[in-house]
Amino acid sequence: MTTAPSRSAAPEAAGRQISPPEDRYATELAFLAAHDTGPRPPAWRLTPRAVVTFVLGSDGDTLRLPAGTDAPEGVPRHLVVEEKFVGDRALVERCVVTLAGERGLLLVGEPGTAKSMLSELLSAAVCGTSGLVVQGTAGTTEDQLKYGWNYALLLAQGPTRAALVPSPVLTAMTCGGVARVEEVTRCLPEVQDALVSLLSERRIAVPELSGGDDALLHAAPGFTLIATANLRDKGVSEMSAALKRRFNFETVGPIGDLGAEMALVRRQARAAVERAGTTQQVDDTVLEVLVTAFRDLRDGRSAEGWEVERPSTVMSTAEAVSVAASLGLAAAYFPGDRDVLGLLPGHLLGVVRKDDPADASRLLGYWDGAVRRRAEQGSATWRTLWDLRGVLEE
Amino acid sequence: MTPDEAAAALTAPTAPYLIGVRHHSPSLAAAVPALLDAARPQVLLVELPADFQDWLGWLAHPDTVAPVALAAVPGGRGDGPGAAFYPFADFSPELAALRWAARHDVPAVACDLPLSHRAWHQVPARRTGPAPGGPSLYGALRARVGGRTGDDLWDRLVEAAAPGSPPEALRRAALLTGWALRQDAERDEAVDPLDRAREKWMRARLRDASADGRRAAALVGAFHAPALLAPAQGTPARGEPEGAGTKASTEWTVSLIPYTYPLLDERSGYPAGIRDPEWQHLVLSAAGDPAALGEAALGTAVRICAELRSQGHPSGPADARELNRLTGDLARLRGLPAPGRSELVEAARTVLAQGEPLGRGRAVARALERVLIGDRTGRPAPGAPRSGLAPAVEAELAALGLPGPAGPATAARDLRLDPLRSDVDRRRELLLRRLLVCGVPYGEPLAVTVTGVAGTEALTTRWSVRWTPAAAAVLTGVGIRGVTAAQAAEGVLRAARRTEHDNGGPTAGQILAGLREAAECGLPDLVGERLTEARDILPGSAALPELLAALGLLDRMRAGHIAGLPADDTRTAATVSVAGLLTSAAVRQIDGLTGSDDPDDARALLELAHRADALGGIRLADSLSRLATHGSPLMRGAAGAVRVLIGHEEPGDLGARVVSWVDAATSPTARSELTRRLTGLFTAAAPLLEAASPALEPLLDRIGELPDRAFLDRLPALRGGFDTLSPAGRERLLAVVEERLGDRTRDTDAIDPAELAAWTAADLAARDVLTGLGLLPPGTRQPSSGTPAATGQPYPGPGGPAPAAPVSDLTLGPALGPADRWRLLLGRRTDHLPPPAAALANALDELYGSGRGEGSRGDLTGRGTGDGGGRISSFPGVREWSGELARLFGPGIREEVLAAAAVSGRQDVLAELDPDSVHPSVDLLRAILQHVGGLPEARLAALRPLVRRLVDALTRELGTTLRPALTGVVTPRPSRRPGGPLDLARTLRANLATARRTADGTVQVIPVHPVFRSRARRTADWRLVLLTDVSGSMEASTVWSALTASVLAGVPTLSTHFLAFSTEVVDLTDHVHDPLALLLEVRVGGGTHIAAGLRYARGLVTVPSRTLVVVISDFQEGYPVGGLLGEVRSLVGAGCHVLGCAGLDDAGRPRYSTGVAGQLVAAGMPVAALSPLELARWVGEKIR
DSSP: OOSOOOSOSSOOOTTOSSOOHHHHTHHHHHHHHHHOOSOOOTTOSSOHHHHHHHHHOOTTOEEEOOTTOOOOTTOOSEEEOOOOOOSOHHHHHHHHHHHHTTOEEEEEESTTSSHHHHHHHHHHHHHSOSOOEEEOOTTOOHHHHSEEEOHHHHHHHOSOTTTEEEOHHHHHHHHTOEEEEETGGGSOHHHHTHHHHHHHHOEEEOGGGTTSGGGEEEOOTTOEEEEEEESSOTTOOOOOHHHHHTEEEEEOOOOOOHHHHHHHHHHHHHHHHHHTTOOOOOOHHHHHHHHHHHHHHHHTBOTTSOBOOOOSSOOOHHHHHHHHHHHHHHHHHSTTSSOHHHHHHHHHHHHHOSSOTHHHHHHHHHIIIIIHHHHHTTOHHHHHHHHGGGGTOO | OOHHHHHHHHTOTTSOEEEEEOSSOHHHHHHHHHHHHHHOOSEEEEEEEGGGGGGHHHHHOTTOBSSEEEEEEETTOOSSTTOEEEEEOTTOHHHHHHHHHHHTTOOEEEEEOOTTSGGGGSOOOOOOSSOSSSOOHHHHHHHHHOSOTTSOHHIIIIITTOTTOOHHHHHHHHHHHHHHHHHHHHHHTOOOHHHHHHHHHHHHHHHHHTTTSOOEEEEEETTTHHHHTHHHHSOOOOOOSHHHHGGGSOOEEEEEEEOBHHHHBGGGSOSSOBSOHHHHHHHHHHTTOHHHHHHHHHHHHHHHHHHHHHTTOOOOHHHHHHHHHHHHHHHHHTTOSSOOHHHHHHHHHHHHSTTOTTHHHHHHHHHHHHHHHOOOBOBOOTTSOOOSHHHHHHHHHHHTTOOOSSSOOOOOEEEEEOTTTOHHHHHHHHHHHHHHHHTOSSEEEEOOOOOSSTTOOOOSEEEEEOOOHHHHHHHHHHGGGOSSHHHHHHHHHHHHHHHHHHTTSOOHHHHHHHHHHHHHTTOHHHHHHHHHHHHHHHHHHOOHHHHHHHHHHHHHHHHTOSTTOOOOHHHHHHHHHHHHHHHHHHHHHGGGGTTOOOHHHHHHHHHHHHHHHHHOOSHHHHHHHHHHHHSOHHHHHHHHHHHHHTTSSOHHHHHHHHHHHHHHOOSHHHHHHHHHHHHHHHHHOTTHHHHOHHHHHHHHHHHHHSOHHHHHHHHHHHHHHHTTSOHHHHHHHHHHHHHHHTOGGGOOTTSOHHHHHHHHHHHHHHHHHHHHHTOSOTTOOOOTTHHHHHHTOOOOOTTSSOOOOOHHHHHHSOOOOHHHHHHHHHTOSGGGSOHHHHHHHHHHHHHHTTOSSTTTTSOOOOTTOTTOTTOOOOSSSHHHHHHHHHHHHOHHHHHHHHHHHHHTTOGGGGGGSOTTTSOOOHHHHHHHHHHHTTSOHHHHHHHHHHHHHHHHHHHHHHHHHHHHHHTTOOOOOOOOSSOSOBOHHHHHHHTGGGOEEOTTSOEEOOOSSOOBOOOOOOOSOEEEEEEEEOSSSOOHHHHHHHHHHHHHHTOTTEEEEEEEESSSEEEOGGGTTOHHHHHHHOOOOSOOOHHHHHHHHHHHOSSGGGEEEEEESOOOOSSOHHHHHHHHHHHHHHTOEEEEEEEESTTOOOOOOHHHHHHHHHHTOOEEEEOHHHHHHHHHHHHO
């Protein structure tokens, strides 16, 4: 999960940094279950349309429970469903329809585009939990995707069903839920391929238990899988074609709208600063400059349509949030030291210069191009940034 | 007015029967006959310009096969705005209505404003974006209907909802959608005045039609429908005052031409199209039946998958099934009766594209296009009058006085046009260019020889024109593209552009050519689009020369030197902004020049620096300073010069650095670097040393101070560097030098020799006196060359008897004066040198000749040149020259000079090179190999020992450095992580200590340390594919990669393949163990097609995860970058390890196109400039 969730609707449970969506939005989920009583795919908690509403919010409208239905305990009769995922409606619709067909869904996109958040929200809405998750790393092994053994029991009693330790995927299969595999491309290819037979045959053979009823563990109706993967990141291994054929792909793009992205960054940066116990906020002007610079460098094109050379580093919204939070914290802990805007070039350089030394000179190019032209057009903020170019030159 | 009232008003029985349509609408086209059957009108009005009235019959003719198009152009003029184009397909409601009218003998009226009306030609008021103020109906509707954001509202409200609805409901929905748009437009006051004029005209026609009580039906754009009701509600309009008088002004020529579905597709660039005509056709055939539409979607899904399969991407029935399910479910989720085009396209992208926008995604897009666009072609009814392109062009030819079909058949006529001065010539030029682009064999451009200074562009053009029957035939063929030469040319160019896109996007070269052609043909719209393309694509994919060519073209456009493009402020502004972008893109390319050894790049660098410096900025300075410190010798020199020229560095600093180069030239390598550095310096900025004296000063001093031996050692290298200057340039430099040395007195031609002798005698006497008194400062030696020069005695000619002084005399004898040294190293006025020095000059002239450029033809007439110009070789053969060199300079320097001669292209010296003593260098090897192709086998045999020795020495050297990087490969690693199955036996052994006896007497082992069996990797079958770019010239990279390949071929765990590619791929794997054979097999030349090389490499892959593919290239791909990226993706996707090598040499300095390389990195191929050692390390790491 690369994008921190936004401020909670329900109070955070004590002692947790982040609550999973099924806890945080429990009220909304219960409300939507009662609100839309249409037909549901097997084992789904909500109708597909309600899932879309849950993810994208009700657009500010107040939804009312239909007359004649009883509100479950603790659920209000009318509710505004909060917007959780900023993005294209058609994309979410396609995701939901894919899941309704019990087909695997693979969310791909650049880092920091809230793929993981979307997958959490979808699984929480569909099966009531987002906890059946496997984190893909180079160290992920096949038994984390299928099943493992309690070795002590195995040695003591031989292979029995009791000694079998189900993976989150197997749990989802047996209860008809949604399993999530994060960063599937970080797993080694041979480990990824464990998913192939699982997705096509919808059962797992346990050769150790052969002869008994448990030799084949079948998937219950409703079981499906959401995987996420980064396209542009170091250290990923490619997926085999066989596995790709078993997924529907959705590309989650960066947020299209400057205003929406600014709102998101502001909200999350504020949450981060508040967690640190201060209330210092980053000025909106600085925030706008920050988000604009990130967007320009990410898209390779400035808001005005000028060409900008893209650095090889990914300029994700999540990175923008962390820079905004750092700026806020700097202003809170070192008040009056320096203008916050003056810190921005240094932070940008820090974000950009990760692995390719040429990226630093690409940032110079950005200063030469977009920053200077905006300064020439008379924007005071950009003028200040242009004057700060000395920070970038060693 | 509420929507209900509006609907009631629009469909009121008292009102005229209105059908609101969009120009293409399959649902409505299917419903129109039923609607008209129900309404039974007695006259039908269709929203088409009145000029089309005569053609309506032919359009609706039963023999006319759609798609066809009605096109109208203002008569007498071939170009300009206002040309109108109305394509019709079976799913055009207008055509459906006209056909119905023809069947039922109902008169049809084209009721729109005639095209000649002046309202059409007024500049439309500029729309100012979304209007301010409250929520719009459109926005509200938009938010309700869902679907993709890019979708048209009409598609959502009318088309998608149509299946299963009765025709009348459809009509109502269409009228209401139009009304909603109208309401928004009215509120924002955004209705075009033209629209108002047209509506006024249409109202009048409607009134005329129904005047005699006939029932009238009007088929108009849904947006206009509400306005047609206006007279019924308001005051009846009086007669149209302009009505009668307008038709007279210009006659419009109308043609009915055949059309095709690919042209009808909106993305083809033709006006008034619709997306995916074949799909629309299917919707029309389904005639509003949801089940039939579902079937159509299923059939389309299957065909898309089949098409994808035929492109070599796996996709089977399972995919088609999922595609169909997703399409249907999406429609259901959105509450639609049947799936629409949008759902189908979305689902195809989700199910089939697999998140790869380039490789598979492109294939899916192509499959979608093929299936959804289709290839239906129409034709007008056979009896229709002749119309279209051919008559238009013939008329235009006649008007311009060019030979046409009417005139006598004559031989080709020569024309010289001056398009910038004469208007007739301008129009002729345009017509000829357009016909040329259309492929009509009529005019042929002839080269114009410019007699002025080189580099000036010609403003006049020459053509050879001739009318032939072939021209007529081709004109008929291109007629489908438009009805005037301008339209047809635009169509042809657009089609070419489309093909470029289909093949993976236009290359930089194609964009440039397209922009030039569009500009020459005077097609402003296309120029605009190509400019946009240039803005979007060139910065990322063009190499430096292409960027500079583009900048030159933009300059010409801005200066108005292109006849077809009249001055236009918007375009000029666009040109300026694109030029700025391209300049900054070019600045980025500077990093890619680091390893260049090509004087052209030095020149390009200079041009670029001048352009970029005008824009200012910190990036250029940064790049140049890095180039000046890290670049290849040539680029260091060039960058240093450029930095001085644009004021980033003081001339004095550069001068000091040049001196340090001279001082450091103590080894053969350093000396050849000195030559390259000076070459770079002078290529970029020849006059710098003449003009900026601080840059010259230090060198001047140093050359004078060097000991003779040191000077002689460096002389060939210095002479080689200064040889970059033209003879005239060197002459001027020498003049400057002599002046500074105060040595001009020796040029005494104009002074009476007797007088001069008297002066000299007096001088010498004075000197003797001073010497006798000990008054001369120590260290001042008597200039030996002074006396004979002063007497004006000529030296023995260069062709005369060989100088008697042996080399020892030279070194022991009097030193060379500074002026003589400069004469030697500049190679000018060598006849003024003392005899021993003249021999040196002679020997070097043999190599460098009289130089290139200004003054090289020997026509340089200056004082003192004597017989310097037109020098002929003074040595009978290479052997004599070689002997002379050895005598004068010593054997070491002799080899260097001979090697330099070999490098510069003299084949005959190859035989003189001594295999045993020559200093092995890649440059020399490269030079020799370049000649190998042209040598007869007998000479080649004599060369083999030399090449073998060079190759062996280099390979041995390389092997010594590489081998340590490759030893110790493949040791199995024990892994403790719980990976594979449990090793029960070992686990038991390891945990015996924890065995316990339980209460019931059984033994229980508690496994504290489980042991697992981990799979050991097989080790011996790695495959390395070295793909080497041999386009252009034999680069050092090629030699290095062959050498590296042969070293790597010796590693037992690796099977090494060596592929050489240009536009073709040659597999040289058979020779990989013998670098000599490998190098002798390589043939250089041709373009660069990396994708083809990669495709071949893909065929060699058996186990992708154990395959390394290394591409050694400058990445100036001459084919669409899209294809290259796709190949890289599929290799990376298969799991191969891919590496791009921007240059392979001992210093790891690259020369490459940074734009393309950047895209490749994003596609998964890391690109780096490597030395062979680093490459071997990379290989070692991968296979270890």
